[in-house]
Amino acid sequence: MTEGRKAVQVSGITKKYGEAAVVDNVAFEVCEGEIFGFLGPNGAGKTTLVRMLTTLIVPTRGSAKIAGFDVVREAGAVRRQIGVIPQAMTSDTDLTGYENIDIYARFYGIPARERKERIQYLLETVGLAARANDLVAAYSGGMRRRLEIARVLMHRPKILFLDEPTSGLDPQSRRAVWELLDKIRQEDTMTLFLTTHYMEEAEALCTRVAIIDAGKIVILGSPQELKQHLPGKDVISLTLEKLSDAIGDSVKNLPFAHQVFAEDNSIRVAVDMGARDLPAIMEVIRSAGGKVLSATVHEQSLEDVFIYFTGRSIRDEGPKKVSLLSAGMPRRTGG
Amino acid sequence: MNGLRETALRLSAVVDRDWKKFRRNPVVIAMSVLMPIIYLMILGNSFQGKLRGLPLAVVNQDSGPYSRSVLDNLRAIAAGPRTLVIRAATDEAAAVAGVRNGIYKAALVIPPDFSKKVVLKAGPEVGLFLDNTDGISAQALRGAVNGAVGAIASDYVPIRERAYEIHLRDNNLYRQVDYFQSLVPGVVIMSIFLGAMTTGVFNIVMDRFVGVEEAYLLTPLTKTDIVAGLIISGLSITTAVAVLVLAAGVAITGIPLPGSVEQYALMLLLIVLATLSLLSLMFAILGRARHPRIVGVMSGFLNVILFFPSGAMYPVASLPGWLRGLARINPEAYAVSALKAVLFKGAHLATVWGDIAFLAAFTAVMMTAAIVLFKRTL
């Protein structure tokens, strides 16, 4: 995916609020047809980056081109090329689903007949045809998100930006959105640019992923490439009744443990063969006086990549940001 | 022309979205019509103040001593309770024209034979021309002139002798307008203010507050589309409400309907221009507000500084100088005065075109400011 024309070109883009750089000298390129993901914890600067790329925020420094147009100097042209689903829900609750899409399509100057046909088609695609004439106030969070996806496809954008498209959705709705994005991609060649703080989402959807932390790109590549940076192949995760330094040290000293990451009362160990190495780790913990409550073995994921490069788990955000995280956690009905 | 068709489609979508949301809020619709009518009832029964500074034109055609003492008495009123200020006028015709044009609230004409008739006890008369479309001002001036003229009689004549009562001849220039009726134009302006406050810029601030504005800023909508679209939808809704309030006010207080189509057209034009003035003024001031509460606070403030010195309830002439200065740039003052002229005096375009021109210019300036100041980024 390195050949082809560039859908997104970003160089040295920076956004400062006061002294703090919320997005700090970020540069990357996305080719046409790619599904490019920005993965990072809450507060990493994902929304700020997306807003700069979609003309909503003027960068403090640096520049970005979308489909060849400059986001500051040619903002109007950029807007005609892109479709954006912002992180927050942006459909009007006091309009019906149909009205929401119809009014939006008129902003793009789409003539009445074409609107009628395409709204019908898109509502069927997202599974909302039967609820088209209900007020959006009566929709669930997942339905609202699907409506917004139908709405943003009305003008056939070349590049689709999705800022945390499934945050706030229950697992079932999240899967429905993933399937929907997959289906859309097969029907229309579009470049997808999405941000997420869900590892599984980045892993399931993206051809390339940039990991962003504190406003900076930490590492960029396909999920496979990123995982190749990691020592070992599997990860053993254990939750203990109480984790002590002695236990941590004895695990670290095991010859087959490539890397150990301890947090609260759980411990993650990177190994070559999880199933083979698990009993030995359990034994070492037991003899150091620890009690194992649960143990799992899984292949290394992007979560482990994040931990490897930042030294923190993606959920680990210091005392102040915990509430921020919980605000973004799955809720049944969504925002 | 393709660009034109797309612009029309975009504008109509902004307007349509606003209409649909308004229609789904029937309580607001009912309140927009009912509240100004309730105001009318309350104001009509509660506001009674002391008047000051009403301009009285005096034409003295008599060179005798009695007309001088009438003038002295009037000057005493002008210096003491200050109900009126005396303006010398050259002749009767100029004075009456001044009342008609709103320069004077009344004109007092003392005829050449006044002093002679007082001496001869031959039923002396003075003429008072009142602008009785402004009921409370007319009432106050009638009282003051009565006092000034009556005083010379008691000074020089024993009270018992009632034979030569001086007659104050009222010459009502227009039909009698009572205080209740005189409030109707003000109440119409108030309904326009309420409409301008709950439509137009309020909707974009609300969109911003609930976060849906972001999606609209991402579309090809231009600043002009957004500002003009919201002003057009606010205009249509507010004009409809104001016309209903005017009709209800006319019916309730029993104002006779104007005779010609011109007056109806002028009233509609004035309502439209007053609405546009207020909608664009508020858009210019509040276009960047992030919280609906700011709109609430600002509206309360604007309502007081625009409505009370507008002449709707209390004549502008009675206000202190600095407030009269404010009235000179207050669109509500122009709208009230023009609406009163058309509704009560049957004024023609020639009389109110100055007010119309002011309101149109005010709208143009504020709408331009609103579009320039509107921010198309977050």
Ligand SMILES: Nc1ncnc2c1ncn2[C@@H]1O[C@H](COP(=O)(O)OP(=O)(O)O)[C@@H](O)[C@H]1O
């Ligand atoms: N308007 C703003 N003023 C000051 N700080 C801001 C503003 N917007 C965002 N931030 C800060 O910038 C950081 C990144 O925010 P954001 O881009 O929303 O992150 P993400 O989308 O990755 O959760 C956060 O620490 C946030 O508090």
Ligand SMILES: [Mg+2]
């Ligand atoms: Mg975000």
